[in-house]
Amino acid sequence: MPARSDAARSAVARDADQALTALYSEHYRSLVRLAALLLDDIGLCEEVVQDAYIRVHGAWGRLQDKDKALAYLRQTVVNLARSTLRRRLVALKHAPKPMPDAASAEEGAYSLVERAAVIQALRELPRRQREAVVLRYYADMSEADAAAVMGCSVGSVKAYTSRGLAALSTKLADLR
Amino acid sequence: MNGSEQSQLSPQELSRLLHAAVDPVRPSPEGYQRIQAGIERRGRWRVPLYAAGGAVLAGLVVLSVLLLRPAPSSQVVEPANRVSLVPGGTTVRSSPSVGSSGTAATPRVTSGPDGPSQTATLPVLTPPISPLTTRPVTPGSTGTGPDENSPTRPPLLGDRPAIPGDVDGDGKADTVRLSGAVVEVTPSRGGAPARVVLPDGATASRWSGFDLDGDGFSELVVQIGSSGDVKQFAVLRFMAAGQVSMLADAAEQPVITGTASTGSTTTGAGFSCSTNGLRLVAGVSTDGGANYDVTTTTIAATIDGLTKVGTPSRSTVPAATATTSFDALCGTWNP
Numbered sequence: 357m358p359a360r361s362d363a364a365r366s367a368v369a370r371d372a373d374q375a376l377t378a379l380y381s382e383h384y385r386s387l388v389r390l391a392a393l394l395l396d397d398i399g400l401c402e403e404v405v406q407d408a409y410i411r412v413h414g415a416w417g418r419l420q421d422k423d424k425a426l427a428y429l430r431q432t433v434v435n436l437a438r439s440t441l442r443r444r445l446v447a448l449k450h451a452p453k454p455m456p457d458a459a460s461a462e463e464g465a466y467s468l469v470e471r472a473a474v475i476q477a478l479r480e481l482p483r484r485q486r487e488a489v490v491l492r493y494y495a496d497m498s499e500a501d502a503a504a505v506m507g508c509s510v511g512s513v514k515a516y517t518s519r520g521l522a523a524l525s526t527k528l529a530d531l532r
Numbered sequence: 533m534n535g536s537e538q539s540q541l542s543p544q545e546l547s548r549l550l551h552a553a554v555d556p557v558r559p560s561p562e563g564y565q566r567i568q569a570g571i572e573r574r575g576r577w578r579v580p581l582y583a584a585g586g587a588v589l590a591g592l593v594v595l596s597v598l599l600l601r602p603a604p605s606s607q608v609v610e611p612a613n614r615v616s617l618v619p620g621g622t623t624v625r626s627s628p629s630v631g632s633s634g635t636a637a638t639p640r641v642t643s644g645p646d647g648p649s650q651t652a653t654l655p656v657l658t659p660p661i662s663p664l665t666t667r668p669v670t671p672g673s674t675g676t677g678p679d680e681n682s683p684t685r686p687p688l689l690g691d692r693p694a695i696p697g698d699v700d701g702d703g704k705a706d707t708v709r710l711s712g713a714v715v716e717v718t719p720s721r722g723g724a725p726a727r728v729v730l731p732d733g734a735t736a737s738r739w740s741g742f743d744l745d746g747d748g749f750s751e752l753v754v755q756i757g758s759s760g761d762v763k764q765f766a767v768l769r770f771m772a773a774g775q776v777s778m779l780a781d782a783a784e785q786p787v788i789t790g791t792a793s794t795g796s797t798t799t800g801a802g803f804s805c806s807t808n809g810l811r812l813v814a815g816v817s818t819d820g821g822a823n824y825d826v827t828t829t830t831i832a833a834t835i836d837g838l839t840k841v842g843t844p845s846r847s848t849v850p851a852a853t854a855t856t857s858f859d860a861l862c863g864t865w866n867p
Contacts, residue, residue, distance in 0.1 A: 376571075380564055388563075389554040402559060410570040472553035474546075493543055494550040525541040528549075 372416035375425060376409060383426060384409075386495075387433055393490045394437040396479055404440055408432040430495065431505045434487060441483065477527035481520055484508075488516035489524065684772035685749065686721065693807045694750040696863050697741030699726075699770045701749040708752060708866070710736040715754055715768060717776050726776040728768055730756050740862045744833040746807035751833050752776070753787075753805065753862050762790035765803070765860065767810070767833050782837035785812055785829055789860045796820060800855065805862035809833060809841055813857045815849075824854035 384405065391401035412419075412429050419425060478486055484506065491502040492513070503513045690703030697705035704720040713730040730736060734756040741750040744767070752768040765787040767779045781787075787810060791800040798817040803810050809832035815824035829844040 376567070377564075380567065384563060385557075385559050388559045389557050392554050392557050393550060398557070401557070402563060406563060406567050406570060409567045410574060413567075413571050414574055472549075474549040474553045478550075489546070490550070493547040494554075496547075521541060521543070521546065524546065528541060 368417045372413050375416065375422065376413050379412075379425060379429060380409065383429065387429065390430070390490065390495055391433055391437055393475070393478060393494055394434065394487065395440060397440075400440055404436045405433055408436055427501070427505070430497075434491075434505050438483070473528060474524070477524050480527060481523055484512075485516045485520035485523065488513050489520040492517050684775075685770065686773050688748040690748055692748040693743035693746040694748045695741075696743075696750060697752075698743075698748075698750045699741070699752065699776060700773070701747075701770070705741065705750075708739055708741070710739060710754070710867075712736070715739070715752070715776070717752070717768075717770075719773075721773075724774050726770075726774050728776050728778055730754075730766065730778065733757070734764075734766075738865045738867060740805070740860075740865045742805040742863050743807055744805060744809050753810075753860070755860070760790070760792075762788055762792065762801075763860065764788050767838060769833055769835070771835070779833055780837035783829075783831050783840040785831055785838065785840065787812065787831075787838070789858060791855070791858055793821075798824075800824065800858035802858035803860060803862070804857070810838070813854075815854045815858065817851065817854075821851050823848055823850055826854055826857070 387405045387408070388401050391404045392398050395401050395404065408429055411432055412425065415428075419428065478489070481489070487506055488502060491497045491505060492499070495502075497505070499510045499513045499517075502517075503510045506513065686700065688701045690698055690701050694701060695703070695705060697708060698720075699706045699708075699717050700719040700721050702719075702721045706720050707718040709716045709718070713732070713734050713736065715728040715730065715736050716725050717728075718725040737755045737758070739752050739754045741752055743749065744751045744753075749770045751770075754766050754768060755763055756766045757764040767787065768776050769779050771777050787803055789802045791798060793799075796818060798821045800815045800817075801813065803812045805811075809830050812829045812831055813826060814829075815826040817824045825846065826849050827844050827846045830841040831838045832841045
């Protein structure tokens with residue numbers, strides 16, 4: 357019956373709105389910072405996280421376990437960061453050289469981040485090592501959770517984390 | 533301190549460095565409004581996108597149905613070996629023997645349902661075409677109307693019943709040529725002539741075209757032998773494009789005409805053509821030829837051969853009436 361299905365749809369939408377508000381107030385900031393560690397361009401991190409929230413809201417009716425909404429949100433952020441990196445790599449290959457004096461619009465806080473030694477060292481890591489290190493040591497995720505988000509085995513997460521940690525130690529020692 | 537001697541970064545130290553590095557990142561206050569705007573934008577596009585997707589899907593379904601539906605075709609695909617597809621037609625290579633003249637034979641005159649049966653002996657030739665098959669007659673395959681048992685025929689173009697000699701059913705009479713034991717039909721639709729080789733000893737002397745089942749395809753009645761006053765006939769039927777076959781005498785009722793006398797008994801036989809089939813007449817007179825005990829049997833020209841229809845009727849008629857029916861009354865005879 358159409359009336360009943362409309363009512364069911366509006367109930368799902370209300371539920372999604374409430375959940376979104378809660379997820380935003382509790383996790384938006386940390387997710388933006390997570391994206392800042394995963395992306396090369398700090399200016400894109402908010403855009404990626406907002407897109408992830410919109411997608412989770414759209415898929416709320418299909419989400420089987422609502423308690424795992426945060427995990428789903430994190431995985432979406434990681435996936436979007438990956439595809440954004442891919443797009444940026446393609447764009448960089450074809451983009452003209454920037455003007456030498458072109459200043460970022462996000463000067464200030466973002467420039468502080470850009471100048472941090474650990475950020476510079478992190479960006480030199482291969483993508484999977486970077487993801488493993490960020491998920492394990494910034495998001496405090498277990499190896500199993502990180503493996504689920506990255507879509508690989510726990511053993512691979514261990515290997516990526518170990519190699520990433522060793523590489524960061526070397527790079528940070530050189531930068532000091 | 534060189535690289536190999538330096539201690540590896542501890543996880544706790546790395547975690548502290550990472551948190552410290554991104555601590556200056558402050559999300560913009562418009563973040564929530566941007567998300568809400570994105571959700572609304574997505575909702576606005578969803579309905580038209582779903583509608584467009586549904587329309588495209590429906591279009592694809594309709595297109596695939598139209599493409600996959602078998603198109604009605606007027607083309608008839610002929611099998612390579614048509615002989616095996618014709619159950620009732622005689623195989624032209626088969627050659628039943630022709631009896632010598634003057635021997636006895638049959639038409640079998642049967643009484644009505646409640647009367648005693650009687651067999652009249654007619655001093656005629658043994659029918660040159662002995663029944664080639666004793667298969668049971670398919671019920672319902674007789675009568676007028678389209679013959680559903682002839683799927684290999686091309687579609688009918690002419691009227692029902694067919695005009696005399698329109699063997700291939702295109703509304704035009706076809707060319708029939710008799711040459712010894714060969715009957716050759718050149719279809720007016722075009723294509724190669726159909727040849728029928730009659731059994732050994734038979735000679736085609738005249739023919740008449742008649743639609744014996746009213747299906748729009750004319751049959752050919754051909755005289756194939758004679759002995760004195762007695763003449764034998766065969767019925768040829770159009771089976772498929774390029775194929776005309778002689779029908780087997782499945783009813784064991786030879787198509788003959790003529791009269792003969794043995795002592796005080798006079799017998800006579802004849803037939804007439806109609807769109808219900810051949811009406812065979814056999815009469816026996818035991819009173820010196822004044823009255824005849826006449827039995828009438830209707831024979832249909834079907835794909836299974838010449839098959840009996842209904843129950844023969846019996847009547848006693850004066851000689852003047854009976855003798856007129858002892859002839860081949862089947863339209864115009866050629867040549």
